[in-house]
Amino acid sequence: MEERFALSFDPFVLPFMVGTYFVFAWCIAAIIKVLSQLPATDRHRFYRSLITPQNIVKNIRDIFCDCLLHVRLWKRNRLLGYMHSSIAFGWFMIILIGHIETILYVPNRVHLLYYPIFFRYFMKVHEIHLQGALLFFLMDFFLLVILSGIALAIFKRFRSRALGMRRTTRLTLTDRIGMYALWSIFPLRWIAEGFTAGVAGGSFMTIPINWLLKNFMSNPENFTAAWWAYSIALGTFMFVLPFSRYMHIPAEMMLIPMRNAGLKVRHYRRGFALAQVYSCPSCGVCIDACPMGAQKKNNSLATVYLNRQIKRKNEEKLNKISDACLMCGKCEALCQIKVSATGLRQDIRSRRQYGIHQDYGYLGGVSAAAGSGKVLYYAGCMTSLTPVIKRSVAALLDRAGVDWSNMDADGTICCGRPLILAGKMDEAKALIAKNTEIIKSSGAATLLVSCPICYRVFKEEYQLDGVEVVHYTEYFNNLLSSGRLPVENSGRKLVYHDPCELGRGCGIYDQPREALSHVASLVPAEKERVESICCGGSLGSLTLNWDDRGAISAKSLENLMYSHPDAIVTACPLCLKTYARSAKVPVKDFAEIINDNLKQ
Amino acid sequence: MVDFGFKLSKSSAIVLSETADPRFARLVALEPDVMRCMSCGSCAGSCTAASFTTLSLRRVILDLQRGQTADATGQIKHCMLCGKCTLVCPRGLNTRHIILSILQVYKEEE
Numbered sequence: 001m002e003e004r005f006a007l008s009f010d011p012f013v014l015p016f017m018v019g020t021y022f023v024f025a026w027c028i029a030a031i032i033k034v035l036s037q038l039p040a041t042d043r044h045r046f047y048r049s050l051i052t053p054q055n056i057v058k059n060i061r062d063i064f065c066d067c068l069l070h071v072r073l074w075k076r077n078r079l080l081g082y083m084h085s086s087i088a089f090g091w092f093m094i095i096l097i098g099h100i101e102t103i104l105y106v107p108n109r110v111h112l113l114y115y116p117i118f119f120r121y122f123m124k125v126h127e128i129h130l131q132g133a134l135l136f137f138l139m140d141f142f143l144l145v146i147l148s149g150i151a152l153a154i155f156k157r158f159r160s161r162a163l164g165m166r167r168t169t170r171l172t173l174t175d176r177i178g179m180y181a182l183w184s185i186f187p188l189r190w191i192a193e194g195f196t197a198g199v200a201g202g203s204f205m206t207i208p209i210n211w212l213l214k215n216f217m218s219n220p221e222n223f224t225a226a227w228w229a230y231s232i233a234l235g236t237f238m239f240v241l242p243f244s245r246y247m248h249i250p251a252e253m254m255l256i257p258m259r260n261a262g263l264k265v266r267h268y269r270r271g272f273a274l275a276q277v278y279s280c281p282s283c284g285v286c287i288d289a290c291p292m293g294a295q296k297k298n299n300s301l302a303t304v305y306l307n308r309q310i311k312r313k314n315e316e317k318l319n320k321i322s323d324a325c326l327m328c329g330k331c332e333a334l335c336q337i338k339v340s341a342t343g344l345r346q347d348i349r350s351r352r353q354y355g356i357h358q359d360y361g362y363l364g365g366v367s368a369a370a371g372s373g374k375v376l377y378y379a380g381c382m383t384s385l386t387p388v389i390k391r392s393v394a395a396l397l398d399r400a401g402v403d404w405s406n407m408d409a410d411g412t413i414c415c416g417r418p419l420i421l422a423g424k425m426d427e428a429k430a431l432i433a434k435n436t437e438i439i440k441s442s443g444a445a446t447l448l449v450s451c452p453i454c455y456r457v458f459k460e461e462y463q464l465d466g467v468e469v470v471h472y473t474e475y476f477n478n479l480l481s482s483g484r485l486p487v488e489n490s491g492r493k494l495v496y497h498d499p500c501e502l503g504r505g506c507g508i509y510d511q512p513r514e515a516l517s518h519v520a521s522l523v524p525a526e527k528e529r530v531e532s533i534c535c536g537g538s539l540g541s542l543t544l545n546w547d548d549r550g551a552i553s554a555k556s557l558e559n560l561m562y563s564h565p566d567a568i569v570t571a572c573p574l575c576l577k578t579y580a581r582s583a584k585v586p587v588k589d590f591a592e593i594i595n596d597n598l599k600q
Numbered sequence: 601m602v603d604f605g606f607k608l609s610k611s612s613a614i615v616l617s618e619t620a621d622p623r624f625a626r627l628v629a630l631e632p633d634v635m636r637c638m639s640c641g642s643c644a645g646s647c648t649a650a651s652f653t654t655l656s657l658r659r660v661i662l663d664l665q666r667g668q669t670a671d672a673t674g675q676i677k678h679c680m681l682c683g684k685c686t687l688v689c690p691r692g693l694n695t696r697h698i699i700l701s702i703l704q705v706y707k708e709e710e
């Protein structure tokens with residue numbers, strides 16, 4: 001194998017070269033910008049994690065699995081996984097093998113960026129050895145892999161449902177240009193390599209093309225137009241990359257180490273947040289995931305559009321998108337790059353200016369006395385609207401002989417979570433301080449809560465120095481399995497709804513199911529656990545009105561009725577109230593069901 | 601003009617749309633639900649903060665409609681945003697957003 005031309009350059013490489021340098025320059029500037037926007041402590045944390053051995057291994061593994069193989073997407077949807085990984089991994093392999101070829105045959109050209117990419121233009125073969133044949137075969141093989149991915153992508157554009165997606169993302173102009181460029185890069189490469197396969201060699205993909213072309217063209221050997229077209233497609237792709245969703249390719253490589261370093265969103269438009277929004281490939285998984293999509297008009301509130309508006313700095317739309325969200329966390333749980341959908345929105349909410357500042361000075365005079373039981377039960381605001389929960393909890397605790405007392409029998413002080421969800425962390429701190437004082441002075445060892453909203457904030461924001469916070473599903477499950485609550489199995493067909501704050505919020509999926517299986521026969525919902533659908537009542541949404549919420553509830557109920565249960569059980573007072581409005585079967589609380597099935 | 605020895609005095613009728621507080625119009629624009637309140641008082645009856653203060657959302661809304669902003673702002677700042685009023689409101693009003701919008705549009709008054 002030897003070089004065809006004395007001059008190892010041809011003007012057709014220019015579009016590719018200019019585009020590539022442009023992308024490199026852009027990425028370096030972006031990295032500097034993101035790093036400079038990180039708060040100093042975060043920056044040092046990030047640098048430290050970059051040199052920690054176990055993080056290095058994790059980073060490399062994650063970049064390989066997420067960026068090239070798209071393992072998360074495979075788990076979710078095999079066709080989509082194949083589509084993305086065939087293009088990403090195939091492209092990576094072609095570049096890699098191109099470099100191997102250059103190193104093996106023309107090591108003096110390795111410094112030329114374009115050489116491995118346009119290798120078959122610059123080379124010619126006399127005889128092919130086994131090694132060369134293998135490389136040629138691999139090149140053609142990965143080209144085929146990419147082409148199959150592209151074919152699938154084109155098919156998906158027109159028939160997204162066939163790939164399991166009900167709704168796809170609205171593309172911007174640059175997204176479209178980038179997409180068409182990407183679609184054309186590899187077919188053009190195929191043709192270009194086909195032209196030169198007679199001289200430079202090829203394999204099962206390129207040789208047949210060469211043979212075909214020979215029969216139609218007079219002198220196909222020197223057909224540079226095809227190489228120009230290939231280079232221009234590459235150059236176009238590179239030029240629109242920073243302004244399109246394809247920016248996710250370089251951005252994700254930065255995001256992964258940052259995420260592994262444990263960074264948090266500090267500002268919705270700076271630093272880590274920027275790395276997140278630019279890493280979003282607009283895959284559209286969050287559109288289908290979002291319960292607000294129950295109404296078509298609300299599709300535009302999905303997280304993919306939040307990311308887009310953050311890039312565009314459109315504050316008006318950002319406020320709209322952030323305020324409507326139910327903060328159910330489903331899109332975040334399913335997102336392959338884990339965009340902090342709720343964190344970003346909470347940050348946007350927290351930057352709002354108010355003319356009136358809430359003042360809880362009046363709590364100063366509230367006495368901190370709260371009984372003296374070993375277990376302190378905090379019902380919270382929502383549970384006080386659902387007396388059945390309070391009654392059932394009290395009955396179960398008494399039956400099991402627990403030494404307990406009620407923390408908020410004469411007036412609840414809100415746990416603070418609703419304020420935090422509205423972006424009012426400072427205000428919430430006043431309530432948290434007062435509740436902490438009451439809990440600590442009670443001397444209880446356990447704080448029992450029946451509301452997942454309260455449970456989450458007690459777990460995440462309270463410093464209770466050793467007081468254990470438990471949700472009643474965990475607590476009663478323990479009592480049931482230790483035999484302290486004798487129950488009978490009614491055999492009734494029940495479906496359990498995973499409340500957002502309890503399931504995705506705190507990771508409690510199994511305990512309620514385990515407990516309920518003692519008293520009834522559980523049937524599955526269509527989507528459950530991490531994919532459970534918000535009841536529509538969530539306090540997370542600030543602006544959704546009655547009708548919007550009604551539409552979400554209807555969808556959520558439809559999902560629960562999948563296996564035709566006799567009743568719906570939930571473990572959240574807010575879900576209970578919301579479903580009870582429109583459900584066709586009885587809606588029961590977790591404690592109520594257990595209590596109903598106690599042995600006499 | 602010819603002086604006929606008498607003149608027309610200015611009308612003493614109050615045109616509410618002219619004297620009304622423009623802040624209320626902004627509030628309505630932010631959350632139209634505020635106009636649909638029927639003053640039933642369910643919100644006040646279930647209010648968490650009302651265990652400790654005199655907060656009544658019903659009264660706050662009436663106050664604002666009547667221009668008695670000092671009383672309204674003095675009360676609304678005690679709200680904990682817990683959302684109980686939203687759950688009980690028979691009109692299905694988004695009371696939490698009404699409250700947040702009031703906090704945004706009005707200023708504290710003594």
Ligand code: SF4
Pocket residue numbers: 279280281282283284285286287303304307331334335336337338339
């Ligand atoms: S936010 Fe996540 S789920 Fe939504 S489009 Fe971006 S990557 Fe996909």
Ligand code: SF4
Pocket residue numbers: 289290291292301302303325326327328329330331332341342
């Ligand atoms: S958190 Fe829930 S409601 Fe909000 S955008 Fe994500 S899926 Fe939609």
Ligand code: SF4
Pocket residue numbers: 643646647648649650655657678679680681682683684685686695696699
């Ligand atoms: S949100 Fe405010 S006004 Fe409504 S019940 Fe709670 S404390 Fe009272």
Ligand code: SF4
Pocket residue numbers: 636637638639640641642643644657658685688689690691692693695
């Ligand atoms: S419950 Fe609703 S309708 Fe009744 S006074 Fe309060 S806000 Fe108005």
